[in-house]
Amino acid sequence: MRFAGICGILASLAWLIGDILLLGKPMASPDRYPILHAYSGVTGDSLAAMLPASTTRLAWGALLGVLTGPLYLAACWHLYRGLRPARPLLSLPPFLLLATGFVLAPFVHGSFYYWGQAAKAIHDSGATSATLLALPGDFATVLFIAYALLLVCWLTASLWMAVAILRGTTSFPRWMCAANPAVCVLVGQLLAQGIPGPVGIPLQGAQLSLANLLFFTLTTATLWNAHRRRAASTTPGDHARSCR
Template identity: 65%
Template sequence: MPRAISPSDSDPAPLTPAASPEPHPTPPGPHPHDTHTGTRTGTRTLVALRLAGIAGILTSAAWLVGDILLLGKPMAAPDQYPLLTAYDGMARDSLAAMLPASTTRLAWGALLGVLTGPLYLYACRHFRHALLPQPRRLALPPFLLLTAGYALAPFAHGSFFYWGQAAKAVHESGADSAALTTLPGDLATVLFIPYAVLLALWVIGSVWLAVLVLRGGTALPRWMCIANPLVCTLIGTLVTKLWPGAMGTALQGAALSVGNLLLFSLTTAVFWKRTTA
């Protein structure tokens, strides 16, 4: 009689394969699209920096020509223009250079600066990029100070036309009037106020910029601490004072433009060599 089959007598249950250990998740790498996007962004930044440098150089050159047209004539003597006896210092020297100039010459000298002035604001992005990756609280103030100075510059530059024309009108009128004689001086007072504010902004912003660059950790090497409006304007002043002959006379009122031409030439040369932003 067949006996019942017990569980122990049955065939062994098929073995189930042991579960393989879960592989450790690998961190996701950069998505190809992200890489391309970053490359495109860096390329656009480099192109923008190079265009800003070109804008700064061309604008400085235009202002240099404008300064030569406004103030590059040999200074007239007081015996030619008795009006000059009422002034001294920088005011007298500026008037002495503008009085012999024609109206057309003065107009073009002023317009070259006024019409190209907005390009200086675009060139100022060099100051912002120069301090990357410094914290915003440190990098933004000097950028704003320097940019504000460049925003005031076209008004100051263009005002020389009205100042010179007023002096020419007073001289040619031959009128012995205290009100007319003081008119150029009144215009000069208004003209020098934005110049004083401009220079104050440049001094503060330049010192701030130079200190941060000297500390290191910026987009500029430490030696580029000289690349600021204050230092470059001082160099421009030396160039215009020491250059002899007819060229020295032509450049006698162009210290700021010579300094800016040097400044943006330096920053453009440094940023142009970069392969990444």
């Protein structure tokens, strides 16, 4: 269980580096990249960060997330073990919902490479075709559908997990109900947007990875300490009976 929790921490670090490579460049101006005039909001900001990046940078940014995605599934099992003392109705759904979100996540993360490369190719070609200019927007629509479903899974799992922990039948201390994935996402967003200057720019697109790093660090530490306390309170006779 400890190793599975560490898998979540390692995956979060890999995804954090991947986010920095994908979206951690200073945003380009529409004066230099006229294609940006066609987009606004999150789409425009994401493309403005990716257009100045090299193909190699974008490729490694995507691959770091996709190739370490299975580590997140191990981390979900770690959470299930922490919730499992509760009855299945409380422990199983959060595990399945979080696992579903982490199955979708590599698609979302890896798609940023193709999205950025498409925008770069259109800009480099100097094309003014409405069909080509619409292509990055079409990519964004598909990407954000999966992204929205991922967030719905995490939000629902967070509420379920909070209820299970509050009932006091899991291995987590009750205060962990306030450190669920949804709350950690808010904290990650505050960190990514609240750090000013050159230090904050690389983190501008890393909210979810920061959230996962915080979340799995907390769950690993609390379950590690809980196991240590149980081991310390177990008498030699109890240990012998449990072995039998």
